[in-house]
Amino acid sequence: MNPLMPLFVVTPLAATFLIMIVGRFVKDFNKYYTSLTLLFLVIISFSCLFNIGENVDVYKVGGWQPINKIPIGIYMVMDGFSAIVVCIINLIGFLVAIYSISYIKRYTSENYFYALFCLMIAGMNGVVLSGDLFNIFVFLEISVISAYSLVAFGVEKNELEASFKYQVLGSIASFLILFGIGFIYWKTKTLNIADIREAFKTGYDKSFYLFVQLLILSGFGLKAAIMPFHAWLPDAHSSAPSPISAMLSGVFIKAVGIYVIIRLFFNMFVITESMAILITTLGTLSMVIGVFLAIGQWDIKRLLAYHSISQMGYVMLSIGIGMILISRGVKQEVAALAIAGGIFHLINHAAFKGLLFLNAGAIEYTIGTRNLKEMGGLAKSMPATSATSFVASMSISGIPPFNGFFSKLIIIVAAITAKFYLLAALAVIVSIITLASFLKFQRYAFYDKSDEDKRPEAKEVPYPMIFSMIVLSIVCLLLSLLAVPVVRDAVLTPAINILMDPLKYSSQIIGL
């Protein structure tokens, strides 16, 4: 029983309401209180990450003890994997909150912004820490509703249109998820993920099982913008205020999409080969098509949003390879390598995509446009933005000293050793196209000399924004250390073990 666990949900939720009430009377209360809350969450999330090890921590909300080993209360569960994702959420959230101090001055009603931002953090932490299927749905809706309103925060034509699109698709996804939960409850008469696993282990109806898996996959796939369901992502992520784009692209699609897919398919369902192949195919499709759609974009934030789809494809692809190998029961160490690559890339993507969106926000803040053709020659006037965006671009394209290289290398090595040569080749090609696309971004935004004299007014952004960008670029470099075996054993291995051995998850929760 870890007493810190409810704090991940309670503190940001309390911050939401405090900001709405106190923020009206006290000037600047909102920004500092949000930053303090998130700093506190960063500290406790990292302390949890370093203490968790191989354990599974369970917090029973309201103290409802199981009766005859049947869990009846709502459980909050923290293991190696969710600890990593919680760290990502709160770290990026903290840096984004600092960044917003300067950025959000352009908008009116700052109170609403910070309140919704805290609500989104509370929802995401809740999704990641929940051990109960319906609770995942509730927290998902909390975070998604605040995301809808944050996308529409500018209340101009584009923002409203993007938010409407996002809301329609998001609502359909929610109903699919709700239907899936209903079917699971119908068959198993329980909502606890570990308990459902116990019920599925004893045997299941094949067609029913496939149907439920498809419902859950399409529901959360819509939230994660996997390929056939990606239409809302470029609009929503490019229309939101830049700090929120960093949040949505950096952590939101992972926490409520990919994380839940991985958790449910590894720890709740018994892995079947057909579903594993489907996930690999969807991942490959998103990886390839996402990057091709990104090439032609001239709006920086749309370009970055399409790259998010592509990079999420890498994660899905490598998780899918792991699932295929597990379901066939062969080469378990390669499966572990593939899953490690997926989780590693998920962490890296949060760092570099968050940073890239913050850079895009800084450029927009200074020169007031997102069109690459209207930029140029910013390297001299904005040295910090230019340097950090160079780090991020090299990371996302997989250039050696940066983190993206190591995760892509692990994914490609895993694909080759598992004898999926085509997938490995595609991963390399997509990586090269990504590099080309980001070289274009670098050249047009920062180095195009011909435009240099047009921008005498461009100057570096305020310090809070520089601080966030520099910290994130240092994080990008430090994350390369996760490839070192000692660090990997401490951070990634517990997460992989919990996914590789589903009994470990369910038995530790049911046994309590």
Added chain:
Amino acid sequence: MIAYILCFILFLVGLYGAVTQRNLVKIAISLSVMEFSTFLFFALLGYIDGGVAPIVNPAEPARIYVDPLPQALVLTAIVIGLATTALLMAVIIRLYRKYGTFDIREMKNLRG
């Protein structure tokens, strides 16, 4: 069983409406139809023929009770659905003020 099938048909009706309608308000209504079919499905899950409200009376231990959990779930889901619908309608009203129409074909700023 027929109730479940009707419930699924209601879901498909909502989905059809959400995909084919051009009017923003009608899309919102279609989403509500989908939403309520889901709620109906949950309510059906907890229903047991001849069951009574689950208030356990020690004098009569052998009675059949309906399952109370789906009812609790559906109440939560209705509250969430209310919030989503309200937000959706607010965005639609704002869109109407910007464009002066509810027709979705007029709104194509975001393409490509």
